Amino acid sequence: MTMRFLRHTAARVGDVQPPSATQRRSPNPLRLLPEEPRDRLTGTWRDARPGRIKRSFLDAQARNPGGWHVVGASTELGADRSVARTLGDREVVLWRATDGGLLAGPGTCPHLGALLDDCEVMHDRVHCRWHGLALGPGVRRDWLTYPALDDGVLLWVQLPTDGEPPTDAPAVTVRPPGDASFATVVSLRGTCEPSDVIANRLDPWHGTWYHPYAFSHLSVDDDASSDDRLVVDVAFRVTRRYAVPVRAEFTCPDARTIVMTIVDGEGVGSVVETHATLLGHDRAGRPTTVVTEATIAHSDRKGFGVARALSPLLRPAVASTARRLWVDDMAYAERRWLLRDRGETFGY
Ligand code: FES
């Protein structure tokens, strides 16, 4: 306990205290937190203990996704045409019912095998491009639809998945109210499995060293954390001199999802939910996984209404930051898969 106390009170490079209530009320969320020169930045490897990361990872992997997979953003699917996706080596077609709800089924037409991509949608049915066969719920016994859900930000499909007893609904993240937030969704593919994406995020310690352009002053609060919850104080870099400090918590509602929620500081209630979906395997047996990340920004500041109104202009900036981080993080996840494929493991 004494050691823990010392660890949290000792002033050292990399630590930052959560913002005080006064700071939170300040009209300016920026704090003067100059970036440490690279040669004075302390490496984080001592804190990033493999055994600690493994415990969180195993806890996350034990959480049943119930066969539900994120297949894209709600905005990617219109009312009039279908979209085909690959999911767990299976082709899946997505389209919308007349009431806007999500429908899904096998992506191959049962007549002569056409891919049901970019097909016309009329009266709840998707019409095959080749000969116009109308497909939908309850139409044919040899072409059964899958449970599907549009949660307002993301699209989900339930497929029979090994080791996952089916559940009635996916574990949709508790998000800030839609009329007081704006959502940005990015996606990126890589050669790895969904578990590698989750493992990357369960190592928050890499943040300051690996992404110095985005994070600094990061420390994990061991006393507030447990195997199923990581509590992190971190500053989001804005410029070389200024940053926005927040307290965030990471949780895994299921084995393929990790959610960061801002619990103190600027933007309390904002969430970043990261979903990993296995698309399939290539001929050499290498997996392809897509990361779909939804950033749902929220603030109770007066000015946030303006930010929300400007969200079409702000989204590209949010998306660009998320993508840049994921280019690095995907390299981490791909490396983790490659080591496992070679039979080399480091700690877990
Ligand atoms: S292949 Fe679909 S209707 Fe013929």
Ligand SMILES: [Fe+2]
């Ligand atoms: Fe990262």
